[in-house]
Amino acid sequence: MDANRQNSGYSEQSVQHEFRDMALGLVSTQSFPAIVGTADMMLKSAGVHLVGYEKIGGGHCTAIVRGKIAEVRLAVETGAQTAKQFGQLISTLVIPRPFPNLEIILPISSRLSHLTNGGASHRLSNQAVGLLETRGFPAMVGAADAMLKAADVRLMSYERIGAGLCTAIIRGPVSDVAMAVEAGMFEAERIGELNAVMVIPRPLEELDQTLPLASCWIEQRQPLRVPINVKEQEKEVIQIPDLQKVEIPIQEEYL
Structure with a gap:
């Protein structure tokens, strides 16, 4: 003991x-x-x-x-x-x-x-992160739709923290994220209440690992399998005769 x-x-x-x-x-x-x-x-x-x-x-x-x-x-x-x-x-x-x-x-x-276990990294990401927070779910959904239509960005996930606060999280090039967030702000204010916005130009990879990610981005994409029912028809094979064995009739011309 x-x-x-x-x-x-x-x-x-x-x-x-x-x-x-x-x-x-x-x-x-x-x-x-x-x-x-x-x-x-x-x-x-x-x-x-x-x-x-x-x-x-x-x-x-x-x-x-x-x-x-x-x-x-x-x-x-x-x-x-x-x-x-x-x-x-x-x-x-x-x-x-x-x-x-x-x-x-x-x-x-x-x-x-x-x-x-060495899972963290301090490497910088090439893409920016944009966060737009509203008070009310419809305003967040409307803002997310506006951001996707305004620039070349992707909606990665959304976060809820209580008190009616919802945050849409987008990724993309810095200029596109900034443009998208600006469009989302106007739409959020039109629908409901805009609470906060944030654009992080070059987030550290360690920060990326702590952000929520939708399941559609986590799961490995399966290859698209399209059934093909059209079969190529077999062509008829025609045998060509041996020209050496073919008898060609000779017609004599009379003067």
């Missing part, structure tokens, strides 16, 4: 030693486009990993980042300034050296495992 305690104590000490320089950072806003834009700036300003988002209803969204204590503090400070510029900042928090039990209980353990 003493040996088990010693082994258990050793494992706890090793875990605490591993996380002694690590921290969790949280920034909360009241808009999904605002939290995505805030998370983008946090990733680009410091060496942190984006664990994900937590949506608790009423429009409240929290971005959770993880990294070394100094980097997390810098990221949270940048995120707070960004959220203030959007007029959406609710609260911030930095937890130095969080106990492993906290990370396991919070809904971020699967993402942490993904990051630990």
